Amino acid sequence: GENVEQHPSTLSVQEGDSAVIKCTYSDSASNYFPWYKQELGKRPQLIIDIRSNVGEKKDQRIAVTLNKTAKHFSLHITETQPEDSAVYFCAASWGGGGADGLTFGKGTHLIIQP
Amino acid sequence: DAGVIQSPRHEVTEMGQEVTLRCKPISGHNSLFWYRQTMMRGLELLIYFNNNVPIDDSGMPEDRFSAKMPNASFSTLKIQPSEPRDSAVYFCASSPRDRTYEQYFGPGTRLTVT
Numbered sequence: 185g186e187n188v189e190q191h192p193s194t195l196s197v198q199e200g201d202s203a204v205i206k207c208t209y210s211d212s213a214s215n216y217f218p219w220y221k222q223e224l225g226k227r228p229q230l231i232i233d234i235r236s237n238v239g240e241k242k243d244q245r246i247a248v249t250l251n252k253t254a255k256h257f258s259l260h261i262t263e264t265q266p267e268d269s270a271v272y273f274c275a276a277s278w279g280g281g282g283a284d285g286l287t288f289g290k291g292t293h294l295i296i297q298p
Numbered sequence: 299d300a301g302v303i304q305s306p307r308h309e310v311t312e313m314g315q316e317v318t319l320r321c322k323p324i325s326g327h328n329s330l331f332w333y334r335q336t337m338m339r340g341l342e343l344l345i346y347f348n349n350n351v352p353i354d355d356s357g358m359p360e361d362r363f364s365a366k367m368p369n370a371s372f373s374t375l376k377i378q379p380s381e382p383r384d385s386a387v388y389f390c391a392s393s394p395r396d397r398t399y400e401q402y403f404g405p406g407t408r409l410t411v412t
Contacts, residue, residue: 216399227389227403228341235399273341283329283398285343285354 186211190289207274214276302404316378323392331391
C-alpha cells in the first residue's frame with residue numbers, strides 16, 4: 185500500500201517569512217496530492233491540491249510543487265501570517281476515475297512567531 | 299450549502315458498550331469516507347463507499363467495527379463492543395461525483411471510551 189512521509193514534524197518561522205513542508209510517497213500509481221490544514225479541535229480543511237499532470241500550482245500565498253520522478257511534493261507558504269499557524273497534512277491517492285481513500289502524512293505543526 | 303454533518307460531536311461511553319456514529323454527506327456527493335485520528339497513528343482511512351456500496355474496508359481495525367450506508371444521505375459507523383483503545387476522533391468525509399478525489403471533512407466525533 186501507499187506510504188507517505190512528511191517533514192518536518194514541527195516548523196517555526198517568523199511572521200512574514202516563508203514556510204516549506206515536504207512529503208514523499210511510495211506508490212508510483214498515486215496521482216492526486218492534496219494538502220489539508222487543521223486548526224486545533226477542528227476538521228481538516230482542503231487548502232490546495234495537485235494532480236500528476238502538472239508540476240506546480242499556486243493559489244495566492246500558497247503553492248504546491250510535484251516531482252513525480254522523485255516521488256515528492258512540497259507545500260510553500262509565503263508571507264506567513266499568524267492565522268497560518270496550524271497542523272498541515274499532505275496526502276496521496278490514486279485519484280483516478282473512481283473514489284479512493286487518502287493516505288496521510290503524520291502532519292507538520294507550523295508555528296508563526298510574531 | 300451545508301457541509302458534512304456528523305453526530306454526536308462528543309461521545310463518552312464505558313468499555314463494552316455499543317457506539318454508533320452517524321454521518322450525512324454533502325448533498326449530491328456520491329462517495330463517503332470514514333477516517334480515525336489519534337496522536338499515535340495520525341489520520342487513518344477505515345472504510346469508504348461509492349454510490350452506497352462499500353469499496354474498501356481494509357482499514358477497519360477489527361470485527362468490532364462495522365459501517366453501513368443504507369442510502370445516499372446517511373452512513374453509520376458502529377463499534378461493538380467498544381474498548382479504551384478506540385478513543386479517537388472519527389471523521390466522515392464526502393466527495394462529489396465529478397471530482398471523486400476531492401474530499402471534504404465533517405466536524406468529527408470525539409469518542410472517549412473509559
